[in-house]
Amino acid sequence: MTEDPLLTPDRRVLAGTPTLAEQVVEAEVGAARLWLLRTEVRDVVSFRGSLEPAPDLATEDDLAQALLVDLLDKGTRQRDRFALAEALEGRGAELSFYTDALRIGFGGRALAADLPDVLALLAEQLREPALDEAEFDKAKKQAIAAVRQAMDAPASQAAGALSRRLYPPDHPNYIRTPEAEIARLTALTIEDVRRFHAARVGGDGLRIALVGDLDPQRTARAVEGVLGDWAAHGQPARFADEATPTAPGRADVAIADRPNLNVRLGHPLALRRQHDDYLAVFAANFALGGNFSARLMQTVRDAHGLTYSIGSMLRGVTVEHGGHWLVHVTLSGPNLERGVEATRAVVQQFVEEGIGADELGAVQETLAGQHVVGMATTGGLAARLLTNAERGFDVGYLDRYPDLVRALTPEAVTDAARRHFRPGDLHTVVAGTLPA
Amino acid sequence: MSEPAALEHPAFAFVRASGGIAEYRHRGNGLTVLLLAEGAAPVATLMVTYRVGSRNEGAGLTGATHLLEHLMFKGTERFNRDAGTSVFQVLQRVGGQINATTWYDRTNYYALLPSEHLPLAVEIEADRMRGARVRDVDLDSERTVVLNELDRGENEPFRRLLHAVFAAAFFAHPYGHPVIGWRSDVETVTASGLRHFYDTYYWPSNATVSVIGQFDPAAALDLLDEHFGRLPAGPGGSGDGAEPLAVPAAATREPEQAGERRVVVKQAGQLGHVLLGYKAPAGLDADADALDVLATLLGTGKSARLYRRLTDRGLTTHAFAYYPRLRDPALFMLYAALAPDATHAEVEAELKAVLADVAREGVTENELARARRQVVADEAFGRDGPYAAAAQLNEAIAVGDWTLFSTYRTRIEAVTAEAVQAAAARVADEDRLTVGWYVPTGGDAPGEEG
Numbered sequence: 001m002t003e004d005p006l007l008t009p010d011r012r013v014l015a016g017t018p019t020l021a022e023q024v025v026e027a028e029v030g031a032a033r034l035w036l037l038r039t040e041v042r043d044v045v046s047f048r049g050s051l052e053p054a055p056d057l058a059t060e061d062d063l064a065q066a067l068l069v070d071l072l073d074k075g076t077r078q079r080d081r082f083a084l085a086e087a088l089e090g091r092g093a094e095l096s097f098y099t100d101a102l103r104i105g106f107g108g109r110a111l112a113a114d115l116p117d118v119l120a121l122l123a124e125q126l127r128e129p130a131l132d133e134a135e136f137d138k139a140k141k142q143a144i145a146a147v148r149q150a151m152d153a154p155a156s157q158a159a160g161a162l163s164r165r166l167y168p169p170d171h172p173n174y175i176r177t178p179e180a181e182i183a184r185l186t187a188l189t190i191e192d193v194r195r196f197h198a199a200r201v202g203g204d205g206l207r208i209a210l211v212g213d214l215d216p217q218r219t220a221r222a223v224e225g226v227l228g229d230w231a232a233h234g235q236p237a238r239f240a241d242e243a244t245p246t247a248p249g250r251a252d253v254a255i256a257d258r259p260n261l262n263v264r265l266g267h268p269l270a271l272r273r274q275h276d277d278y279l280a281v282f283a284a285n286f287a288l289g290g291n292f293s294a295r296l297m298q299t300v301r302d303a304h305g306l307t308y309s310i311g312s313m314l315r316g317v318t319v320e321h322g323g324h325w326l327v328h329v330t331l332s333g334p335n336l337e338r339g340v341e342a343t344r345a346v347v348q349q350f351v352e353e354g355i356g357a358d359e360l361g362a363v364q365e366t367l368a369g370q371h372v373v374g375m376a377t378t379g380g381l382a383a384r385l386l387t388n389a390e391r392g393f394d395v396g397y398l399d400r401y402p403d404l405v406r407a408l409t410p411e412a413v414t415d416a417a418r419r420h421f422r423p424g425d426l427h428t429v430v431a432g433t434l435p436a
Numbered sequence: 437m438s439e440p441a442a443l444e445h446p447a448f449a450f451v452r453a454s455g456g457i458a459e460y461r462h463r464g465n466g467l468t469v470l471l472l473a474e475g476a477a478p479v480a481t482l483m484v485t486y487r488v489g490s491r492n493e494g495a496g497l498t499g500a501t502h503l504l505e506h507l508m509f510k511g512t513e514r515f516n517r518d519a520g521t522s523v524f525q526v527l528q529r530v531g532g533q534i535n536a537t538t539w540y541d542r543t544n545y546y547a548l549l550p551s552e553h554l555p556l557a558v559e560i561e562a563d564r565m566r567g568a569r570v571r572d573v574d575l576d577s578e579r580t581v582v583l584n585e586l587d588r589g590e591n592e593p594f595r596r597l598l599h600a601v602f603a604a605a606f607f608a609h610p611y612g613h614p615v616i617g618w619r620s621d622v623e624t625v626t627a628s629g630l631r632h633f634y635d636t637y638y639w640p641s642n643a644t645v646s647v648i649g650q651f652d653p654a655a656a657l658d659l660l661d662e663h664f665g666r667l668p669a670g671p672g673g674s675g676d677g678a679e680p681l682a683v684p685a686a687a688t689r690e691p692e693q694a695g696e697r698r699v700v701v702k703q704a705g706q707l708g709h710v711l712l713g714y715k716a717p718a719g720l721d722a723d724a725d726a727l728d729v730l731a732t733l734l735g736t737g738k739s740a741r742l743y744r745r746l747t748d749r750g751l752t753t754h755a756f757a758y759y760p761r762l763r764d765p766a767l768f769m770l771y772a773a774l775a776p777d778a779t780h781a782e783v784e785a786e787l788k789a790v791l792a793d794v795a796r797e798g799v800t801e802n803e804l805a806r807a808r809r810q811v812v813a814d815e816a817f818g819r820d821g822p823y824a825a826a827a828q829l830n831e832a833i834a835v836g837d838w839t840l841f842s843t844y845r846t847r848i849e850a851v852t853a854e855a856v857q858a859a860a861a862r863v864a865d866e867d868r869l870t871v872g873w874y875v876p877t878g879g880d881a882p883g884e885e886g
Contacts, residue, residue, distance in 0.1 A: 040476035043816045073738065081748075085738035090806050092813025109820075111813055138750050145753045145776050148706040152876075154591060212820075256704030256878055260587035292524035292534070302510075302517060305577030308585040332587045335580070362529045369531010372550045376477040376649075377821030432591070 021396040024385065025216035029224035031203025031232045035385045035395065036216035039378060045115045045212035045219075046378035048386040050105040051126075052205030053196070054237040057170040062101060063188055064196035068129070069099045070139040071193065075130035084121070093118045097125075101172035102237055102320060103390070104201070109379060112213040116222040123226035131197060136190040144185050151178045154262035157253045158328075158431035162264045165251060165427045166324055171240040173316040173323060203230040209385035212378040241321040243268030248424070253431035261336055261432035265327040265343070266315070267425040273319045273391055280416035281314065283408055287363045288312050288350045289327060299346050300329065306339040307331055312347075319391050325421060333435040340428065348423045354414030368402040440473065443654055447661035455842025457829075460657065465669040467640035469660055470838060472648040472825060480649030481822040482557040483546040484565070485833045487644075488637035490615040491540050491763065498610075499617015500625055500633045502538040503575075503582055507630060508545065509536070510574035512567035515560055523560055530556065533823075538615055541763045542834035548823050551650050555659055562663035565643065570634055575627045583623070586616050593709050593874045594771070596701050601713045601872040602767070604699040609690040611766055639670025644833050649822035690765065697870040705876030707753075708774040710783045714791070715868035716768035719761025719835035726859035727768055729851045731757040732807040733799060734770070734790060739806060741790050742770070751778045751786060761835050767870075768863045780873045788866070795864040798857035811848040 020037070027034040055061030073095075075081040088095055095108035095118060106126075110118040150156035160175040167174040176184070206227065210219055245268050271281060289296040289312025296310045309330045316323030327347060331339035355363075375381045375398075388398055440458040442450035448460040448469065460469040493500050515521045527534045532549035547557040589595045599614045606612030616622070645664065647656050693715055717723055734741050735757035738748075742755040755772040770787045774780065818824045825841075832841035 041820050044820045046820070082739065082744070086806070089737040089739045090809060092809040092811075109817060111816060138748070141750060141775060142753050145707060145773075148776065149753070149773070152591075152593070152705040258591045258704075260584065260591045291528050293522070293528045297524075298517065301581055302522075303577065305580040306584075308581050308588060330584060330588060332580075332584045335584070362525070365529050366531055369529075369550055369553075370533075371531070372477075373479050373531050373533060373548055376475070376479040376548070377824075380821070 019396070019399040021394070021399055024395045025220075026395070027216070027220040029220060030228035030230060032206040032208060032223060032227050032230070033389070034220055034223055035207075035209040035389060036214065036219055037209075037211045037381060037385065038214055038216060039212055039381070041212050041378055043112050043213055044109060044378055045112050045210060045214050046107075046109040046382045047208055047210040048105070048107045048379070048382040049206065049208035050103040050386065050390060051201070051203070051207075052102065052237065053104055053200040054204060054233070054235045055102070055200065055239075056237070057101070057172065057239040060184060061196060061200070062099070063184055064192045065104065066099045067136065067139055067143065067188060068193050068197055068201070069097045069104055070143065071131055071135055072097045072125045072129050074135040074139065075132055076124045077128040077130060078124060080130070081135065084125070087121055088118070091117065095122060102239070103205070107379070107382070115214065115219065119222050120226045123230075126201070127230060129197065131190060131194050133190045136193060140185055140188065144182055147178050147181050147185070152255065152258070154253070154255055154258050154260065154431040157255060158262040158264045158429045161251045161253050161431065162266050162326075162427060162429045165249075165429070166243045166245045166266065166268050168240045168244045170238075171243065172321055200233055200235065202233040203227065204232045204234065206230070207386060207389045209382040209389065211382040211385070239321065243322055243324065245427070248427050250428040250430070252434055253429065254434055255432055258432040259333055261331045261333060261430055261434070263329045263331055263336075263340055263343070264429045265347070265426040266324045267422060267427060268324050269314060269317060269322055269420055271314070271317055271420055272322060273317055277416045277420065278317075279404055280408055280413045281420050283360065283363050283367065283405065284355060284413045284417035284421070285312055285314055285325065286367065287355050287359050288347065290363070291366065293362065293366070295346050295350055296327070296329075296343065300339065300342050304342055306335050306342055310343065327426070333433060336430065336435055340430075344423065344426070347426070351417055351421050351423055354417065355410050357410050360408065360410050360413055364406050364408065367405045371402055440471070440653065443657060445654070445657045445661070447665050448657050454839045457838070457842050458653065459838070462640065462661070462665060464665055465640040465667055467660075467664050467667075468644040469657070470644060470646040470829065471653045471656060472646070472829075473651055473653050474819065475648075475650040475822055477821065478551045478650050479548060479822060480551045480554050480647060480651045481546055481548045481826045482554060482561060483544055483646045483648070483826045483830060484561045485542050485544045485644045485646065485830050486637055487541070487642050487834070488543055489539050489541040489834070490613065490617070491610050492637065493610055493613070493617075496621055497625060497629060497633070498613045498621040499582070499615075500621075500630055501543055502616050503578065503622065503625060504570070504630050504633055505536050505538045505543050506578045506582060507570050507574055508564055508568050510571070510578065511569055512563050513569065514563055514567065516569070523564070526560065527553075527557060532557065539834065540611055540615060540760075540766075542830065544830045546826055548826075554647070554651060554656070558659050558663050561645070562667065565638055565640065565664070566667050568634060568638070570627055570631045572627045575630065579622065582616070583619070586619060586622060589614075589616060593703065593705060596703065597709055597711045597872045597874045600699045600701045601711050601769075601870050604697045604872070605693070605713050605715070605767060605870040606690050608688040609764060610688070611690075611762070611764065636671070640664060640667050641669040644838070646826060646829055646833075648826050648829070693868045696866050698873075699870065700873045700875055702875050702877050704878040707776060708780050708876055709874035710772050710774065710780055710787060711872040711874075712770045712784070712787050713767035713870040713872070714769070714863040714865065716759060716766060716863050718763060718765050720837060720840070723855070723859040723862060724761055725847050726851050726855040727759045727863065728761070729804070729807045729811075729848060730794065730856050730860055731759045731768070732810055733803045733856070734794070736807075736810060741794075742772070742787075745790055746772055746783065746786055750775055751783055755787070761831065761840075763835055780875065784871060784873075791860060791864045794857060795861040799853050801853060804851070804853050804856065808849055808851075812845055815845045
């Protein structure tokens, strides 16, 4: 057998192929920056993008931003919500918008031939939303219903309660209580949303990654035609970028009739995405709780059988602000205390022991492999290109990433884990039907 | 699409090709193999689909298929956690995304991984097809894992309602019990009971192995023969590879429903839900394609009728139509999550009216064209990366004809407005309807302490 018996001849040619940095075409059209990549997929183009409306979180712009995002597909100055839906769905295309505190994001996919039309729709929705009052009233009602639905969900309530122990209200990772969220949504008016759109939404920080069956030059021109003249507002976002945790302790959130308890342990991390320690801390966390082979899953689920779901992650860490270390586990009532204890024991032991060479080797291969697998779809590639760009990293970082991961040593990872993970400082939050 | 060439192979007989997929059958043990060698990235998915699901479970053994799926990760003599070589340890180490799912008619195991590691995944799947240990000690720890998974489902209003509606709609057929099983069965099933299940259903003749993505088909057949070829066909398998073993018929046929059934689920909570389950034909029925189109034009997107009639008018926060194509007759469902001021009765009436309208008035050419276009685009999207295609192919295998996947676009394009109206008229029979209401009680806000 040849060295790579399952690779097609095409792929063997590709084995010496250009790096992503060599293949991705970068372009600037007006305020927008584009990352364009043609792949071998047929007929499909996926895109992911975001812009920076620069909300002031102290004045709770986040809610105006969230409602604006809900209204982007409810009509524009040219067409009502149904005409808009027809224009997209009649092409089988997908386009959706989201808000994540500091950014408004969007993503979608279309058949290659429809891409210019879909980009035009995207621009129309972003630049000229109708912001109709009747639609606003409906969207507000839906948003309140969503908060109420989340009141029954232990995961949502545990995440919220933990965030309120760790962050000040104007931190992007802070989640209001359901009551506060509903009260503020109720007070919000269409004028608030219109003002926010007029003053804060423009070409600032507009980045779009497009991947698939596309011609980079033609696609860049198509974007330029609809977004190239979009002006920037030039205002900075205002928000708290550091955590302000209360003293470590425990909060229980009682929810009736929810036998599966959601447990979250967490403490703030003195770490940003661009920090030199980041990859080492990421790898350490991955060994602890990144996948099924990790210690938490192998011990608390596989050996003890105490949970269906357990893991750990670095949550809400960006280049702009800090986040927290999160260990999460779901437990049935009778196993609650035993499960929390077992989870804490694994965490404590991990930080004390550090990571072994074999363990790190497995993590390194996993992360390098995941990197390849994650870029197997046009959507996956576009998402990575966008995230990478939002971090201010060059495309080459995606090429270098596997080598950066493989360069980590057990000593460096263990040291970083001990610097950043402090089991004694973990807060505990339990949400669900608490055992009597 | 040009079809792949039929490969001459000593161990595998070429059966047919459709939609870029080539089907082969192992001459020795009847294993069915599907190869879809297409992909822009150097990754591949290996999937093994066993034609066994909760449909094959009787009283006392509900949830056995799913519990066995969990135990399949507990290891074999060669690959196990104690040796540091569990499925997860080995395949996640090379970046694989690994999991398994259990459903009414099938169980599937898959790994999406860099193509050069495909041999490893094949070796592991072949090894555990007949070599799973299914030990008492493994069941002891995994039982509580599954009970916790069951509790997770109990937390979710939609799942509770779905279980209640299926249980009311199916008195006799095994679709009436949840795929995860009834709690007491999960609590009491024994390892020997699961081993019997394993020994009945986990054989090459009852399985289909699919390879999707970037790989060389001839090398893949060699590899599959090397590892799966040595396994015996299984009970009832002819051994000559002529035909795969048919899935045993479900023991019970559901008696005809004659009269609306109603079920109410009460749970502490905030907002209500309504689920209507109309008796609907099996997934290979002549009307099934039209029902797929009907579900799309009722429930997909903001142009859809349910959105326009309910959500856009503030009655619901979301609503959709759902028609799982199963091996036996099941349900065509309409679901709605209620907005705060809406009542169950008005939402139920609106849902019924949406379906009745189509049955009475039919659909417009515009609606039909949009639904078709969505399907065409979905098909193209499904070929973007090797997992989406695997998931769709899996359901086609389960229903009993994998070409349902490969010919889907052509068949959907042939569905007429008249066929959609006729299919709607066929299912919109309120004497064959089960109505489910999820009624939140109490509605207290979460109480936070500490």
